[in-house]
Amino acid sequence: MEFIAPDVSELDRQIGGVSSDTPYPPPIRRLTLEDSEPATLVDAPATATGSSGAGSPGGFTAARRSIGAPQFSIRRMEIDDVSVSYSDREAVKGVSLPVRQGEVLAMIGPSGCGKTTLLRSLNRLTELTRTATLSGRILLDDVDITLIEPTSLRRRVTMVFQQPNPxxxxxxxxxxxxxxxxxxxxxxxxxxxxxxxxxxxxxGLFEEVKDNLDHPALKLSGGQQQRLCIARALAAEPEVLLLDEPCSALDPQSTQVIEDLIVKLRDDVAVVIVTHNLQQAYRIADHVAFMYLGELVEYSSATALFGSPREQRTKEYVSGAFG
Ligand SMILES: Nc1ncnc2c1ncn2[C@@H]1O[C@H](COP(=O)(O)OP(=O)(O)OP(=O)(O)O)[C@@H](O)[C@H]1O
Ligand SMILES: [Mg+2]
Known part of the structure; x- marks a missing residue:
């Protein structure tokens, strides 16, 4: 697991806080409307082993948190045959995926399969790793992100990390x-x-902090700190919000608050979340990408991926969670 030390200057760069010559807000962007996939279902899925629903023998208790299908879907980013290597070791292998506003995309897969690497590629953070090289194309509103000045890109595609870092x-x-x-x-x-x-x-933090906005951020609870980090990311009015295991350090109640928040945000901002918690992915994601050893094994609606996975490797992985 990756830990990024809460160094202010580095964070500042990551959230795009460094001033640049690029005007903000960015110029008018062309939005591509496209047909969304069929409605997300609210029923609990049949498990890979054939049992189904909440309280199943496998212990699967998740319920879909997102109510019904997204109202709309706008493609914001396109990941096109992206590979990333560290020195000569390939960590991400030829991945293609859409990232859409109106949806939550969850990336799942075992440790070391390249989730964080792919996520960091979306706002060019991988470039900060000297040994990393990337091939393929990543588009933001149809523009290759290598043509967008990094600071400006990181305002439009902001990232929240595993450890709250106010x-x-x-x-x-x-x-x-x-x-x-x-x-x-x-x-x-x-x-x-x-x-x-x-x-x-x-x-979702205002009510809890409004009486004392001068309170030191580091004295907030972990869940509050993470919501503050999300608020900070949202203050840049991004088009895409990247969340790398945002709840892994949080208690169940704070996790629930953040999950509710993520589902609400999907209308305004494309949300990509990396999570090890498969039930969380099922609860909040509209689409799920399952990665294994750097490859994208399967990309489907959450209900399809968990309920009737096409690939054997997906089946085995999700059945680990569902019993
Ligand atoms: N800075 C780096 N230098 C060299 N190798 C790296 C670097 N960061 C990641 N890797 C390697 O790339 C592969 C993918 O790592 P990555 O952090 O993207 O996986 P992950 O799916 O996010 O894992 P986790 O679930 O544990 O966070 C791993 O083999 C990892 O060791
Ligand atoms: Mg990771």
């Missing part, structure tokens, strides 16, 4: 920091307030 400053300033970097550095607190509040509201 900046060592107040709750308010965590969000204001991003806003100031995007606009005028001299913006006064009062002027930033509506946007700070809005980001905290979208992340």
């Amino acid at each position: 900046f060592p400053m107040s709750v308010f300033d965590n969000i204001a920091y991003v806003l100031r970097e995007q606009g005028s550095r001299r913006q006064r607190k009062k002027a930033l307030e509506p946007k700070v509040h809005s980001a905290l509201e979208r992340a």
Whole structure:
């Protein structure tokens, strides 16, 4: 598992906080409307071993959290035959996937199968690893991301990490920091307030912190810190939100709050979540990509992938969770 130390300058770069010559917000983008796949179902799936539903012998208790099918689906990113190697070792092998607004895409697979590497490729974070090389194409709104200035790209495609990593400053300033970097550095607190509040509201944190926004962020609970990090990511008004195991350090209640939030966010932002928790993937994802040893083995709707996986390797992996 990858741990990224909470170093402010590095984080700043990752969330796109470094000022650049590229104007923000980015220029008008062409949105591609496309037919969405059939409605996501709300029933619990038949398991790979044939039993079905909540309370099945396999102990599968997940229920779909997303209510019904997404209202719409807009392709924001296209991953096209992407391979990533560290030195001469291939970690991701020829993966192609769509990333759509209106949907939550979950990436699952055993440790070391390349999930984080693929996720980091989506906003060019892999470039920060000296030994990493990438082939294939990744498009954001039909533009090759190598043509987009990295800081600008990382504002549009923001990432939240496994370990909550708030900046060592107040709750308010965590969000204001991003806003100031995007606009005028001299913006006064009062002027930033509506946007700070809005980001905290979208992340489902406002009610809990509104009485003391000067509270040090590092003194929040783990679940609150992670929602603050999501709020900070959302303050950049991204088109794509990347979440790398965002709940793995959290208790079940905080996890539930964040899962609810992710499902709500899917209408405004394309969400890609890496998770080891298969029940979580089933609860919140519209589509699931199962990776194994760097390959994309199967990509399907969550109900299809968990209920009737096409590939033997998927069957074996998901049946591990379902009994
Ligand atoms: N910076 C790096 N330098 C060299 N090899 C790396 C680096 N980061 C990852 N790898 C290797 O690439 C492969 C994929 O790693 P990655 O972190 O993408 O997997 P993952 O699916 O996210 O795993 P986990 O579920 O444990 O987080 C692994 O074999 C890993 O050892
Ligand atoms: Mg990982």
